[in-house]
Amino acid sequence: MVSQTESPEQTPSTPLEQMLFEIKKVIVGQEVLLERMVVALLARGHILVEGVPGLAKTLAIRTVAQVVGGQFNRIQFTPDLVPADLVGTRIYNQRTGEFTTALGPVFTNLLLADEINRAPAKVQSALLEVMQEHQVTIGRESHKVPEPFLVLATQNPIETEGTYALPEAQVDRFMLKVLVDYPSDREELVIVQRVTGAQAPARQIITTDDLMALQKQADAVYVDPELMEYAVRIVSATRRPAEYGAAAVAQYLSFGASPRASINLILGARALALTRGRDYVVPGDISELAPDVLRHRLVLSYEALADRVTAGKLIDWVLEVVPRPYRPFTEDPRLTQGQPAGLQWSAEARRTA
DSSP states (O other): OOOOOOOGGGOOOSHHHHHHHHHTTTOOSOHHHHHHHHHHHHTTOOEEEEOOTTSSHHHHHHHHHHHHOSOEEEEEOOTTOOTHHHHEEEEEETTTTEEEEEEOTTSSSEEEEETGGGSOHHHHGGGHHHHHHSEEEETTEEEEOOSSOEEEEEEOOTTSTTOOOOOHHHHTTOSEEEEOOOOOHHHHHHHHHHHTSOOOOOOOOOOHHHHHHHHHHHHTSBOOHHHHHHHHHHHHHHHOGGGGTOHHHHTTEEEOOOHHHHHHHHHHHHHHHHHTTOSBOOHHHHHHHHHHHHTTTOEEOHHHHHHTOOHHHHHHHHHHHSOOOOSOOSOOHHHHSSSOTTOOOOHHHHHHO
16 A cells, blocks of 8 residues: 555654654555564564565665664675674784674664575574573673664565575574565655655654664553453464364374464554554454564475465464454443444354354
């Protein structure tokens, strides 16, 4: 969808609306990508963006960094990188006879790992500790990175020449993996008009302190216990599909999603609800985020590769067999009169409730 000029009545009022409005001054279309990037920021999660070259993946992430403010570093991953280029190293000073620590570019608030799968596995694995623990160990010393700390990575499809598959342990540390596709003809026309004309740079809208305050608001978004069970059932179905009536799916899965998927489904659903102006989570938040949370966590079998079954297709099957809760999950009068607005009612859930 092409972003149009806002009328006075449409002027964004909340900080999140202002952020998205400012980002859309630079990025045309890619609505899902932009919303997921805001979700990752609010949920303190890392995001992996995949798409062929030329789809503004890097530009989108750099624009988000401009809007948020704080310290921003970019690492261009290449085959000749070594781990010390990312995290830092100890340097021997011949004059004093002592070692000094030179910290690497990961010591920042927002880290853009550009084309992360163009570096070999040993370099990619250098991010494991800092993504999970928010610290780096150099020699015998541990160094904390500044807060908030978020990794926003881009990668080309693995079929692209000169790329390396990311280790499973690393991809599991990304909260979301978002796929970026080509723009529509109309969107591409607007892109051409903007790039070939005068371009307005994005302004900083919030500070890192504001972002951490928004993160605390996301933490306070209400999640009904039944919705937590729903998220766990979705993830469990990727590990034991036969127990959920999807025995045909089992042959296509070598390994299902880890418990991190359940955690990130709830954290992401809270952030998505806040982004959309709610202080409570509905089932649609969880099912909508499920493909982005799960697609990089499923390890497909050789049968899946032979039959050209994708992770996205398996996730669709899982969402079909896991019953969705359908009762209202808030006392908001808009949701207690008739069919709840914002809830997608499931016929399967009605039959099994």
